Amino acid sequence: MFVGPRMKRDLVTVTPGATLEEASRLLKAHRIHHLPVVEEGNRLAGIVTDTDLRNATLDGAIGGGDRGDSGRPVTVGEIMTRDLVTLSPGDTLDDAMLVLSRQRIGALPVVEGDRLVGIVTKADILSALLTTLDIAGIGARIEVVLRRNVKEVARLVAALADQDVEVRSLVLALHGADGYAVFLRVATIDVASVRDRLREKGFCVGELSDFYEAG
């Protein structure tokens, strides 16, 4: 839920004085796209991305590869983004998702004061989502549509408890004007029986065909 436990702490960083070539080599070696730029004392100065590097070389602003007009190597400090959106470990993953989505960026440095402590990328958010929904784990999905009434949710949970079925994840979402859609992941091979028994109790269990054609 909080950024702290989910962020990456083992960081690859550069200093503002590093050359573009050095930065590019780091990105390739670690198969990453974002390099926080830190000054002495791990103070966050900016961030440089693979796109920044590519643009800097393509723009032609730099003649002869990564050499500026003066003929000296261009440094990371000259092309990095300084105007940063950052998070603190106490912010939530919701914050992170909203910022990543609205700012259309790929990664957010996490700072305590002005000290860099971690980074959260889109990939981290995706893997958090995968874990939460248990998509990589053993199980099968069931979709149920309910009237928008929490008592109905309670009734569904009770019906699942009756069947002694192992629920791996359960997501409740608004559906239409007055409904809930429930996305359940259960760890049983006999999903068909679970569906049948829910139907017997009057639940509207989505047919995969509805789902498939809609998608």
Next chain:
Amino acid sequence: MAVDTTRVEGVGDPLPERDILEGFDRLIAADRLFGAELNPSIIKKSGKGAPFLVRRHPSHHRMLALWRDLFANRIPPQGLLDALAPEVLGFSHGDGLLLFGKDRVLYDCRIVRGNETVGHLTLCFYREREPVFRFLPFPRRPGRRIVFIEGISLSAQSTGYASSLFRHYERFFHGLGFHRFRVKASLSVGKYYWAKEGFDCEDRVQFREMREKLQDLVRRFDLPVEEQEIRRLTHAGDVAAFRRDLKIPVYRNPEGYYATARDGSHREEILFPLGKAFLLCSEPWDGYKVIYTNTPRRTGFVWSEAFLDHGVRPGHPESPKRLEALSEAIREEGMRESLIFLEPYLPAMESLHAVHDPAYLEAFREAVARGDRHFAAQDCAISGGSYKAALLAAGGVMAGIDAVLSGRSDNVFCAVRPPGHHAGRNSAMGFCFVNNVAAGAQYARSAHGVRRIYILDWDVHHGNGTQALFEEDPLTFFCSLHEHPSFCYPGTGRRLEKGKGSGLGATLNVPLAPHAGDRELLEAFEREVVPSIEAFRPELILLSAGFDAHRDDPIAELECTEDAYVHMTRRVLELADRHCEGRVVSVLEGGYRTESLVSSAIAHIKTLQGREGSPCSSARG
């Protein structure tokens, strides 16, 4: 053994009944056709004159009915006599007679070399009758056609005559459509001889006792033989050839019988290889040899009642009824005659440790022994017989692999349960406890030296257990066709799972969208699976054959039919013919609606036998 029937001399299309009747009359006139006592046990082997209680032949009508039933009128009476008496290695038959009993035809002759009688042979042709309902003695219907070697004696031994004669007979009886050869191995030499000729012990209880006695013998001599080597023996022929490298002394008496200990009459000490020595000293046994499976390919069928002892709670889909229904259908379809029944054995724990951790198997054993209702997951219901059934299921696949690699059968269907393809090194799930196919693959490697193994899993669920066990192994190709993991248990088996490390590329997952039918399945099969088999060039193909992708199966949403299974089976056989001499071992996984499971499995087995749809060009014997 699939001999081209049209090439067997004297056997052709059915003859007009008129010709058969004329043939009877000619033999009667020549004093070569008689009736015999109704009860064949009255056959007298001693006394002067005819060795039988011979009487007038039965009515022509009855003889004709018998001829039709046994020989389908495909050979005239004189033709049969001629074919039974070939001149081999200077031996021939004299005084060959045909004798008609109530339900059987006997052939009796002297064996002659030059002018000298050197032996005697009696064959008996009859047809088994099987009860229509398993537990009622009547009504009965015609079953397997059998040739019984009622008696053979030869004063001259080791001439190779008997061997040559029986090879000729096998070919000839095969052409005539007889299913089995039977023999009573009572003479001392015979007990070893018949086993060596491929005859197996008819009574399985007796065979198991034989194995125990062999174990005792090994203990007595303190021989370096592991228990598992003996447990693996499933055929008298295996016993005959067992551990030729170890010799033990046996003692011969003046009549030519052997014993393992010296006593008053058994005095002459001879050293023989272990298996031979053991058989020479064994009790008499009734032997049989499958000579014909009325199908182009000889398909083995692994089955044990013990698979039914894995009980589950009521309403559980993976119920013993699945196999009961399949075995019943095999009987009703009259397929018992055409299948070679193979018995599973309890595998050595070491061979299971190749795929499961010892602690995991032990926890499973303990859960069963404690009387738990399930193990590891709610899905995995257990009962008192579950542990043994699961071990036997893996041992069944091993027995199937033994049969295919020894050439005893061309391919095998293992009707086992519980299924196995979800079971991982330390995990039971999705009704699976022991990964039968994976254990079989490892066994094929360790016991038979097979290197490249292709596992095709067409169960509707992804074979996650098998995949996990082999994903780093470049020599075991795992391919699974299944309903897409976003819609179906166990939620694994996405396209991007292609193997790991050095096994990268030796895993192929082909997920199918819900509601895909035969067309989509077979397109994917032809487009992706077939080329991957071609490219991999396997030495053995294992099938994880679940039949739950059938449209009537409640557990998932694919909508295939029997046709898809027939097509895939036929193609797999063709590829197996090309790459690995047709070696395919198919192992039952899922399939939870009894009717569709049975009809699909039967269609699959018939195709394995080479008799569904167009004939397989490369069927071999």
